[in-house]
Amino acid sequence: MAWNRQVLRVNLTAGTCTSEPLNMEWADQYLGSRGLATKYLVEETDPKVDPLSPENKMIMSTGPLTGTMASTGGRYTIVTKGPLTGAIACSNSGGFFGAEMKFAGWDMIIFEGKSPKPVYLYVENEKAELRDASDLWGKTCWETEETIKERLQDPLVRVSSIGRAGENEVLFACVVNDLHRAAGRSGVGAVMGSKNLKAVALRGTKGVGGIKDFPAFLQATQDAKKVLAENAVTGQGLPTYGTQVLMNVINEIGALPTRNHRDVQFEDASKISAEAMHEKRESDGKTQLITNAACFGCTIACGRISQMDKDHFTVKNSPKYWDASGGLEYEAAWALGAANGVGDLEALQYANMLCNEDGMDPISFGATIGAVMELYEMGVLTKEQIGIEAPFGSAEALAKMAEMTATGEGFGKEIGQGSARLTKKYGHPELSMSVKGQEFPAYDSRGIQGMGLTYATSNRGACHLRSYTVASEVLGIPVKTDPLTTEGKPELVKAFQDATAVFDAAGICVFTSFAWTLADVQPQLQAACEGDWSMEKLNEVGERIWNMERQYNNAAGFTAKDDNLPPRLTTEPAKVGPAKGLVNGLDKMLPEYYQIRGWTQDGVPTKETLERLGL
Structure with missing residues (x-):
């Protein structure tokens, strides 16, 4: 069992920390991290809740591969209702915090209510307690992390915190761990601030036990690491230049907003x-x-x-x-x-x-x-x-x-x-320049058409990490498609959205998908987790997560009208570069996308789709 099977529930209003078993039936359907935490949020909160009210919940969650020897297995997500958008928010972060949560014996921490005064959560293996953070309020993330480590006399404690932006409820405030890694988008830091929760400090010494078939897991992770090392993007480009390798590339193709x-x-x-x-x-x-x-x-x-x-x-x-x-x-x-x-x-x-x-x-x-x-x-x-x-x-x-x-x-x-x-x-x-209130990332969808559909349909507002069609349209991964045409993009976007949901739910970094397909992830999950994790099942899990998020947004009041782009991108043609004279063809792509998704023309999942996915 790559899961610890333990959830820590923190009631900030009452000041209590209690342990409960992880719902393994849900884990079998939603895997972990983004998928599983969203399931908990959907079951436990009203979609119409005010994101900054005590009734909203905030969930920190790991995946079954978090903390294991799987490459990039350090990810954790924060799932809540986002204040920037009013939609489902799921923000993913790297660093070392996620793995430490797993080492402490927890798959997930659920925060509910609001503390009457500033507090931070301290977790040391099974011991969890809320501590006074009044003197930390007003400090930056950097000062907070340093102070907590000094106070605990432990340089190895892992800290995730908010700065003054989160305290002031800046609607795009993030939660920072390990000084410069962040659960960055949709305002999860403002939700944390609204709860008077300044930080979470973790120390875990248990390791991750219970991999189902360790020799098979060892082999699967080694094979997968070889694929990353031999790939031009993950083996050379990203280590040398980081994601910044894209600046000149995207500028040259006329898609740098x-x-x-x-x-x-x-x-x-x-x-x-x-x-x-x-x-x-x-x-x-x-x-x-x-x-x-x-x-x-x-x-x-x-x-x-x-x-x-x-x-x-x-x-x-x-x-x-x-x-x-x-x-x-x-x-x-x-x-x-x-x-x-x-x-x-x-x-x-x-x-x-x-x-x-x-x-x-x-x-x-x-x-x-x-x-x-x-x-x-x-x-x-x-x-x-x-x-x-x-x-x-x-x-x-x-x-x-x-x-x-x-x-x-x-x-x-x-x-x-x-x-x-x-x-x-x-x-x-x-x-x-936003969708559902969340600002666009660094790709102009007149020059990369698929990204227009990606932004318009993303469940957390404009986002590149929910369906990075740039991989295919610009870098030719896994197949090269023409960035200037709308043809074939609805299928491409759906495939990327579903696959990315699985990468996120597993607890690994989406950057591995420059080299890996789900076929590289599947043997790792099959060896690590109990039960059957066939390709067919993983594809269904990705689709189920996407549709569950969509249902939550629909219930929160979002409709097909919100799957849109600012008029600048659909009416003002690009002035230079390969996309000169083009606008984004969202109007051509969206109806086809709904059809492929098994949704109505109003963007609502049909009864058949929901039944097929067990939603």
């Missing part, structure tokens, strides 16, 4: 690329990138560790930012850079550090700044309102607004509501 999606290519893309991070600076002869880094059990090691130029205007007088820190990844570099027309690599790294330090999603933050800068250039927002001049391309404005949003000062409070609410307030909702 620039200045709030006004443009599809950024003239300064090369200045904020992976290659630029490797180049020696004129100021001090050092490169921004120091080394790569890996999460627990990962053989890819795509993480970045970077160091700033001490003379840069952002950190000149702040020695605390001179040390090595988590470096830029592609989505963050895009959102903080091209989305705002900012080509200053050091300014991007500074803003990125603030996002890590105070727990903010850099994608939603950066994309919201893009909307602010466009409103400023239109004269809708003024210097007096924002507090600074904020034209596209201003590194100073980016840095200042990152500081304001992290601390909740001045106009930072408005930025912290996300672009959908901010643009609506100032009379231009069409300028929010």
